[in-house]
Amino acid sequence: MVEPPGRQFSFDGRTRSAQPGETVLDTLLPEGLPNLQRSPHYHRPRAPMCGIGHCTGCLVRVNGRPNVRACRYEPSSGDRVTTENAWPSRRFDVLAIFDGLFPSGIDTLHGFRRPAFATPLYHRVIRRLTGYGAPPSPTSANSLSFPPEIRTTDVLVIGAGRAGRAVASELVANGVAPLLLDRASRIEPVPGATLLPRTTVSFLPPPQPTKEAPFEVLAFTEPSRGVRVWARRVVVAVGSYDASLLFGSNDRPGVMTADGAFALTSTAGKPPFHTAVVFGAGERARGVVDRLGDHVAALVAPGAVPPDLVRACSEAGIPIYPRSLLVAANGRSRVRSVELRTRGSGATSRVECDAVVLAHRRVPNVPVLFQVGARMQWRSGPGAYYPEIDADGQTSVAGVWAAGSVSGVTRPASAPSGTRAARALMGTASPEPPPERVPSEGGNELEGYYRELLARPRTGRWVACACEDILLQELEAVTARGYRGVEVAKRYSGLGTGLCQGRYCLPDALLLLALREGRPPSEVGFITQRPPVVPTPLAAFAALDRPSPVREDAA
Numbered sequence: 001m002v003e004p005p006g007r008q009f010s011f012d013g014r015t016r017s018a019q020p021g022e023t024v025l026d027t028l029l030p031e032g033l034p035n036l037q038r039s040p041h042y043h044r045p046r047a048p049m050c051g052i053g054h055c056t057g058c059l060v061r062v063n064g065r066p067n068v069r070a071c072r073y074e075p076s077s078g079d080r081v082t083t084e085n086a087w088p089s090r091r092f093d094v095l096a097i098f099d100g101l102f103p104s105g106i107d108t109l110h111g112f113r114r115p116a117f118a119t120p121l122y123h124r125v126i127r128r129l130t131g132y133g134a135p136p137s138p139t140s141a142n143s144l145s146f147p148p149e150i151r152t153t154d155v156l157v158i159g160a161g162r163a164g165r166a167v168a169s170e171l172v173a174n175g176v177a178p179l180l181l182d183r184a185s186r187i188e189p190v191p192g193a194t195l196l197p198r199t200t201v202s203f204l205p206p207p208q209p210t211k212e213a214p215f216e217v218l219a220f221t222e223p224s225r226g227v228r229v230w231a232r233r234v235v236v237a238v239g240s241y242d243a244s245l246l247f248g249s250n251d252r253p254g255v256m257t258a259d260g261a262f263a264l265t266s267t268a269g270k271p272p273f274h275t276a277v278v279f280g281a282g283e284r285a286r287g288v289v290d291r292l293g294d295h296v297a298a299l300v301a302p303g304a305v306p307p308d309l310v311r312a313c314s315e316a317g318i319p320i321y322p323r324s325l326l327v328a329a330n331g332r333s334r335v336r337s338v339e340l341r342t343r344g345s346g347a348t349s350r351v352e353c354d355a356v357v358l359a360h361r362r363v364p365n366v367p368v369l370f371q372v373g374a375r376m377q378w379r380s381g382p383g384a385y386y387p388e389i390d391a392d393g394q395t396s397v398a399g400v401w402a403a404g405s406v407s408g409v410t411r412p413a414s415a416p417s418g419t420r421a422a423r424a425l426m427g428t429a430s431p432e433p434p435p436e437r438v439p440s441e442g443g444n445e446l447e448g449y450y451r452e453l454l455a456r457p458r459t460g461r462w463v464a465c466a467c468e469d470i471l472l473q474e475l476e477a478v479t480a481r482g483y484r485g486v487e488v489a490k491r492y493s494g495l496g497t498g499l500c501q502g503r504y505c506l507p508d509a510l511l512l513l514a515l516r517e518g519r520p521p522s523e524v525g526f527i528t529q530r531p532p533v534v535p536t537p538l539a540a541f542a543a544l545d546r547p548s549p550v551r552e553d554a555a
């Protein structure tokens, strides 16, 4: 028998083949958007949502290691990939009965306490029935390499997008060879810079910070390599991403961000849907209409739609629903239609579709900046926290810089902001004026939108935190009990403690808590960000105090 080309691996018992550079998800997409995951409490079906390695919609088990992201993992020959958290199968999961049994959510804080002697038993049962998969098998835990090398570098650049690459190029042009890390696998090299693809990072509190290497970072390279990096200076250029949205059944397979729609389309060569409702009216929504217009069923905007987008939609024959609330998605294992309500008049409509693309706002990927202790500032235009920086990108932490959209500059200014930061880092002034940043004044359109939407009767599950299956009403119960602030809400409900580390739930939770507490989002605060801010196997942390066998200088 002739073996098909590529790396042969098994997925739920069936042999598949991955070409060089292909991830597990890439090999599945030609058959449509797969429902890979079940949610941790209610066992609701979930599918890839972001396509960029942040959400929890594509987790699989690889060779006994749980919770590996299928959109990031490039399988090796002989790998055994299985779905997890479902029995007997991901398509039909008996434990989905929980979804009907607990319509108001499971109160794990106050429930399962009586009679007291039975509490340990409850806990054992709950731990078996909920959560993300099973613990790693001993072989998979042992196969993770402990930090095998230490790299020292003058400049560590985190993020190899437009801004990070501009930083690296400018540094190389001036004789500095930086270490450049990115979570993506396909990155064009920057000649002269050392590149680590498929790598995530967490800052570690340095035990004895030195002048030469005040920053210590634990990097983890898929599939199994830990790298310990000591750096004298760090540039954070980790970009931004499309936010999620609150509405009924907002976790249904088929609900995805614009990041997801673009990423999954580019790998599959066609969109992972037939027709989608696009939510948003800005530059990002315009991008979706321009690139995927043949597959757009309707454009729904929370406010007015700018004339150029109206024109683009009418040329493509796409109906527009301006000033509308996205009330709910219908369908069980996949979105089949959405319910809309016109703001003010309350007129309702239904649009048939098999996907919802969220393209209404981009938020900066800031957890790593919070974690390193940079002072942050609420910018009410986009409704998000950004680092406080000077004109060149220097943050409040000496030696840490921010560049690109994570620093608040708009897309065209990403690369110039990186060049500027690199020059400032080398002590050279930039002749150009500093790039404009997103506004820190004014209101966010979503505040009024949510005020109106949440005052209406609701249908379907409203999931406030998809990673931890926290329902909106559980979050509302936090304020109803008199607790205030997002950190307390996190401790009470578990919101923001999942694998995305709050990237998808917090932007909306901040707006919601601000509405309920009657104060600005900046006063609602932010959650404490502790390492790791990206999922990192504990084996890599556990090995930090072992002697590293290899020491390798990046610069």
Ligand code: FES
Pocket (backbone or CB within 6 Å): 047, 048, 049, 050, 051, 052, 053, 054, 055, 056, 057, 058, 069, 070, 071, 072
């Ligand atoms: S689709 Fe893979 S992490 Fe979101």
